[in-house]
Amino acid sequence: MTLWILFALMTGLTALTVLMPLRRGSASASDAGAADEAVYKAQLEEVDRDLQRGLVDAAQAEAARTEIARRLLAAHKQNQRNGKSAATGAVKWAALLPALLLPAGALGLYLWIGSPDLPDQPLEARLQSNPEGQPVEVLVARVERHLAANPQDGQGWEVLAPVYMSLGRPQDAAQAYANAIRLNGASEPRQSSLGEALVVAAEGLVTADARAAFERAVQLDPAAAKPRFFLALALGQEGKRDEAISAWKRLLDGANPNEIWVPAAQQELAQLEGRLPPSLQPPRGPAAADVEAAAAMSEAERGEMIRSMVDGLKTRLEADGGSVEEWVRLIRAQIVMGDKDAAKASLAKARETFAAEPPALDVLRQAETDNGLGS
């Protein structure tokens, strides 16, 4: 509503600039002919001044005066011949123009091309506002800003990395996982996810870097399925058929058939053993499928996905207590999402949960200081 009042005011003021002179009807300004005479008279004075300053000599000044006087006479005669101008009835019509055209034209045109419903969206305000209902890009930008200011925040990178994956930014995801590993130490899931991000970035190809990541993951947890899946895939891609077949067999051996990766692995194996024509079923790992799923998601769904990740953690911790490290992770996540109140609430909950464990309380106190939650 304010917008329309403002527009009405602007239109009104603008219309006034046309209507005021029409109402006044002054006759102050000089006529064209009279203005000519004034200029010539001023020129005559100028010649006198030039003569005084010695810029022209007497003969030149006289010649100039003669010329100007001739023009002055002509202008004077012309002026007498012209009758005085009279106001015409056109004023009424002219007054109608701004009175009608301005509001109707401006408003009509604006309604056609303008976007009166769209509010301003300055970046700072968007980053400061309540994270609820914000599109996922805004949330990511918030975390990115936070990390640009605190690049040593390993938890932040850890939260951000899977979001990058789901947004279809595997290169950024790989970088984020690498940072998380550098700051939080290596673990099987981090190394595997790093490798996966690199594979997706290389459009399904298991590159040397990705392989190194998966190999480190297997060292950390020889039983983990994901790195072994990709290492088997790598062998296939390198053309080491027999090694690949035995790797797939070892992976599928004793695996729970309900795991989502099992059909893909079986298919790979079938293909390598020549039971499927290669052209019919191109190899595709779960990574490619994930990306497709993420790409198919709408923006709102993606935002929901991040929030549900954090909410899921919260619900689980509130239900079964969890470890103090998990609580700290939740608080961190809430901080980087910009939801300070939720972080404070989580901190209070964690204190209740670990009220009987002084070492855990120490960890929480540390987290409070680190995250600037202390009063």
Place this chain on the structure above:
Amino acid sequence: MIVETGHFALVLAFVLALIQSVVPVWGAVTSDRRLMETAAPVANALFVLVALSFAVLTWAYLASDFSVVNVWENSHSAKPLIFKISGVWGNHEGSMLLWVLILVLFGSLVALFSGNVPAPLRATVLGVQGWITAAFLLFILATSNPFERIPQAPIEGNDLNPLLQDIGLAIHPPLLYLGYVGFSITFAFAVAALILGRIDAAWARWVRPWALLAWVFLTLGIAMGSYWAYYELGWGGWWFWDPVENASFMPWLAGTALLHSAIVMEKREALKVWTVLLAIFTFSLSLLGTFLVRSGVLTSVHAFAVDPERGLFILVILCIFIGGSFTLYAWRAPLLKQGGLFAPISREGALVLNNLFLTAATVSVLVGTLYPLALEAVTGEKISVGAPFFNLTFGPLMIPLLLAIPFGPLLAWKRGDLLAATQRLYAAFGVALLAALAVFWAWGMRQVLAPIGVGLAVWIMAGAVAELLSRTRITEIGLSRGLSRLVGLPRSAFGTMLGHFGVGVTLLGIVMATAFQTELVRTVRPGDTFDMAGYQLTFTGIAPRQGPNYTEQVGHLVVRQGGAEIAAMDPSKRIYPARGMPTTEASILTFGFSQLYVSLGETRDDGAVDIRAYFKPMITLIWLGTLVMSIGGIISITDRRLRVGAPKPARAKTAGLSPAE
């Protein structure tokens, strides 16, 4: 709400401009004073509305409001403040808005400072300004609206073209537009004179300062653009006869002619009809320049977006205004009274000569710029018309003009004495000859044209000084009285002197930098030393550096002269990740008027890097000269005396007076 207010202000301005186009002109034609009186307040309101709109767009850039398409396309939250501001006009939509802002600013200035202009003239002039404003606002709203929105605002923008993230380019477009658009005032005065069928005595008094003001800005704008190309593009060239450059150079040439013919008109009431034609011609060239640059007909850093619809739109505006005004001229010009008479050898005659050569030169540039376009449009054949064409056409036209510059101001009005003028130039000629001989003696036959060029440049400079001194009659009346006369001279005399002197300075820079530059392209490794015009440059290595919105590889060179370390140079290559675009940042060292110029080329794997180094003697004179010219123009504008050209009285009745036109 802020953004939409700006949008509404722009729409309102368009409708108001339509009213401005009709009401005051109607009043002038029907002699209705009240209708005429709307012109000034409406012109001011137009300025306020467009300024509001522009301020809002600037706010959107500063606040990184990416819900505005234009901001999203051309800004980035990490961009330094100055480039957030200059980004407003570093794109098609914003630059057109700036164009209109300057247009209405000039309209408002005319409204504020034209109390003594006859009412019909004033109303018609502002009405014609209203036509131009309405046409361009329609163009903006229909095809290039900077206030288009995105409902789902992205979180980061696409950044400004890195080549445009530069101080020079922050200033260049506004200056150039002030020049282009300034000529719209002289155009409006010319069209008003044609509509009203009379040229008032106040007409010339009004046209000359506006022409001068526009010319000063255009001069500075072109110089700025040229200096930018010199240091930013990394080739060390300062003028390429590129169609985009020509687009700004043509109005400058025509504007220079207009400036001179307006002097004749103000002082002598001669050349009236010709001045009106020149005013139309100059603004037409400004419009043509806008069309060439903005339509995407030419590919260059200026063609922000290639959009045939826009090109067509500007072409239609172009045809209406140019075609319309020339038709009006053909129809109404015979009504205008012819001016006074003068002999062929006289100040007026000299200025006609000036106009003749400048117009011919403009046409030669026009042909060189448009012919390739026309040929491509008709036959599809691509040819490029470059320096050789212009050296053969533009050059020969300039030489007689430059030779004649010192004579002009020395000739008397109405009937001059060439012999007397020549006598007063003996000293200047002597100095020029000495300079030419000195160059010949120092460099010999290696550069045949250099001594001639230097001699010509010194001739113009010495001639300008000689003219000023001869006005003081210092040789006749002694030093002290001469000096007091010098102080008493009108400021316009100093303006003329500086304007002409500046031409000489620029010419000297052009000749020296072209004839005697040293160039070196080689691959260097850290520790390598090479010699450049008496300076020893040692390359010490290359290192990465992080900027606010770019990363760069900075090379480091130590400059020694005679063993002593005198300076360091850090040329760099930047990458702007938002657009993935590289730029070259040359390092320039200035010694006196000369410059040492180093830019980086390809980096090799083994730490070696290609380096391009130049020594350009006296090159800064090219731009200092334009600065001198502009200062001359400004001094002349501040002299608000009425200009009266006192004719030389006829001793005996001399035969052979020719009509003015």
